[in-house]
Amino acid sequence: MIAIEDLQVTFQAGARTVRAVRGVSLSVAPGEVFGLVGESGSGKSTVLRALSGLNPDWTGRMVVAGEDLPPGRRRPKAFHKRVQMVFQDPFASLHPRQTVDIALSEPLRIHRMTDDMDGRIERVLTDVGLDRSFRFRYPHQLSGGQRQRVAIARALILEPAILLLDEPTSALDVSVQAEILNLLRRLRAEHDLTMMLVSHNLAVVGHMCGRMAVMKEGRVVEPLSVAQLRAGTVADPYTRQLLRAAEGYDRAVAAETLDGSPGFGGGA
Amino acid sequence: MSGTQPTPGLRAWLMTEAPASRGQARLGELFRSWLRFRRNPLAMAGLITIALLILIAAVGPWLAPHSPTAQNLDLRLLPPGTEGHWLGTDGLGRDILSRLLHGGRITLTIVIMVAVIVAPVGLLIGTVAGYAGGVIDVVLMRLTDIFLAFPRLILALALVAALGPGIENAVIAIALTTWPPYARIARAETLTIRRSDFIAAARLQGASPARIVVRQVIPLCTSSVIVRVTLDMAGIILTAAGLGFLGLGAQPPTPEWGAMVADGRKYLLDHWWVATVPGIAIFVVALGFNLLGDGLRDVLDPRGER
Numbered sequence: 001m002i003a004i005e006d007l008q009v010t011f012q013a014g015a016r017t018v019r020a021v022r023g024v025s026l027s028v029a030p031g032e033v034f035g036l037v038g039e040s041g042s043g044k045s046t047v048l049r050a051l052s053g054l055n056p057d058w059t060g061r062m063v064v065a066g067e068d069l070p071p072g073r074r075r076p077k078a079f080h081k082r083v084q085m086v087f088q089d090p091f092a093s094l095h096p097r098q099t100v101d102i103a104l105s106e107p108l109r110i111h112r113m114t115d116d117m118d119g120r121i122e123r124v125l126t127d128v129g130l131d132r133s134f135r136f137r138y139p140h141q142l143s144g145g146q147r148q149r150v151a152i153a154r155a156l157i158l159e160p161a162i163l164l165l166d167e168p169t170s171a172l173d174v175s176v177q178a179e180i181l182n183l184l185r186r187l188r189a190e191h192d193l194t195m196m197l198v199s200h201n202l203a204v205v206g207h208m209c210g211r212m213a214v215m216k217e218g219r220v221v222e223p224l225s226v227a228q229l230r231a232g233t234v235a236d237p238y239t240r241q242l243l244r245a246a247e248g249y250d251r252a253v254a255a256e257t258l259d260g261s262p263g264f265g266g267g268a
Numbered sequence: 269m270s271g272t273q274p275t276p277g278l279r280a281w282l283m284t285e286a287p288a289s290r291g292q293a294r295l296g297e298l299f300r301s302w303l304r305f306r307r308n309p310l311a312m313a314g315l316i317t318i319a320l321l322i323l324i325a326a327v328g329p330w331l332a333p334h335s336p337t338a339q340n341l342d343l344r345l346l347p348p349g350t351e352g353h354w355l356g357t358d359g360l361g362r363d364i365l366s367r368l369l370h371g372g373r374i375t376l377t378i379v380i381m382v383a384v385i386v387a388p389v390g391l392l393i394g395t396v397a398g399y400a401g402g403v404i405d406v407v408l409m410r411l412t413d414i415f416l417a418f419p420r421l422i423l424a425l426a427l428v429a430a431l432g433p434g435i436e437n438a439v440i441a442i443a444l445t446t447w448p449p450y451a452r453i454a455r456a457e458t459l460t461i462r463r464s465d466f467i468a469a470a471r472l473q474g475a476s477p478a479r480i481v482v483r484q485v486i487p488l489c490t491s492s493v494i495v496r497v498t499l500d501m502a503g504i505i506l507t508a509a510g511l512g513f514l515g516l517g518a519q520p521p522t523p524e525w526g527a528m529v530a531d532g533r534k535y536l537l538d539h540w541w542v543a544t545v546p547g548i549a550i551f552v553v554a555l556g557f558n559l560l561g562d563g564l565r566d567v568l569d570p571r572g573e574r
């Protein structure tokens with residue numbers, strides 16, 4: 001479904017050149033949930049943004065649903081109908097002056113899916129677990145979890161095949177995180193979605209994904225399966241460190257943890 | 269200043285957290301803004317002043333005791349308080365109150381015409397420049413700078429001199445000199461939101477840049493532009509009055525307030541009321557628009573919400 005070969009993304013930050021992604025290759029099968037894990041600045045979000053088309057300056061090869069995507073140009077409408085994205089911060093990803101109704105009808109208007117608009121909107125709201133009373137509310141009348149549900153509904157209303165998730169739970173309360181993750185799991189099964197999930201949280205990735213890639217400084221350190229993750233049979237020292245860090249704060253672990261090189265300044 | 273107090277049922281319907289329809293959601297939002305606006309007595313004073321001006325513009329000509337252009341040289345320069353001419357008469361014996369009531373309509377027309385031209389033009393130029401960036405931004409903003417660099421009244425003067433005097437040309441001249449600050453505001457606002465996630469989401473939905481500007485960017489910039497318009501109304505009235513004063517706006521015997529002030533200049537020392545009465549009218553209306561603008565800023569500024 002998704003194949004990326006030797007993806008390179010470079011940012012120009014003033015006089016400095018930041019190589020955010022340095023030769024990442026990965027492939028995601030249809031119906032699979034693939035995870036990208038790594039610390040902030042490891043380039044995992046950049047991979048996702050390049051894939052979504054938000055970041056046009058990249059080199060390498062990208063194939064989505066059998067279609068070769070050229071870098072640089074605006075993606076065709078058909079691509080956007082097929083690939084949708086959910087952002088990290090639901091407080092920033094919803095227009096503050098638009099009701100849920102407008103946020104959901106806008107994509108339908110863009111793609112001229114205006115037949116049965118009311119039906120589509122109500123179905124997708126039910127799908128994400130919001131009853132119809134939410135339809136005409138403004139974002140400021142919603143909680144963080146409800147907002148993220150709206151953002152997921154907005155992505156799903158175009159009936160995409162691929163859903164890109166950029167840290168979909170890290171801006172939410174712990175209690176709400178599990179709800180959203182379970183919602184995403186259910187939606188994946190019901191709609192036969194292929195997902196790519198970016199997270200710094202190994203527990204989240206372990207809960208959601210079958211396979212994952214661990215990233216550090218713009219490179220894939222180690223591809224992992226969820227079985228390997230559970231068994232703790234990882235080869236790379238960095239992955240092991242990440243795994244131990246995920247088990248909670250421990251004085252011994254903290255003392256052992258390698259001092260990461262801070263010379264890497266690219267965005268997450 | 270209680271305004272219309274909705275019945276409890278209506279109030280609940282407006283304030284509900286879960287509106288049942290698009291219209292109800294919009295009305296609820298308006299009602300909340302109105303409640304916030306009502307808490308500000310100065311803004312309410314401004315609103316009442318402007319409402320009165322609109323009322324006068326609508327019915328003033330029927331309230332006026334005399335014709336605004338009827339001259340009577342026997343009764344020239346009567347002081348205020350004279351029987352039949354409560355605000356006195358001017359140098360040609362015309363009743364100042366009648367001229368004031370007739371002139372309200374002209375002043376309001378000028379102000380509204382300018383606002384209707386200026387706000388959309390500035391908004392569009394600013395948002396397009398801010399969202400597109402690059403060459404388009406540079407070209408549009410340098411154009412804005414050129415207009416900003418000229419003193420407003422001088423540029424308006426030059427335009428009116430070229431187009432010929434008259435109210436329509438005065439409106440065009442004022443509009444051409446007033447839009448640049450709006451473009452600046454709209455651009456600055458656009459720059460702060462163009463990188464936000466909801467714009468990225470719209471791009472990922474396949475929305476064209478034009479659609480993003482119209483549907484996503486402009487709704488967020490309108491409130492600051494509306495506020496700026498009401499704050500500028502005072503300036504527009506004064507520019508119109510200035511052009512009238514110089515004989516380049518409304519032509520005699522049209523009872524435009526600025527022209528009336530200019531007319532009274534000749535008698536200023538001996539017959540103060542001829543210039544002062546229309547001057548006070550301009551002052552009150554300008555102040556009203558200013559107060560209204562201040563109040564609207566508090567209500568519409570998204571940062572002030574919640």
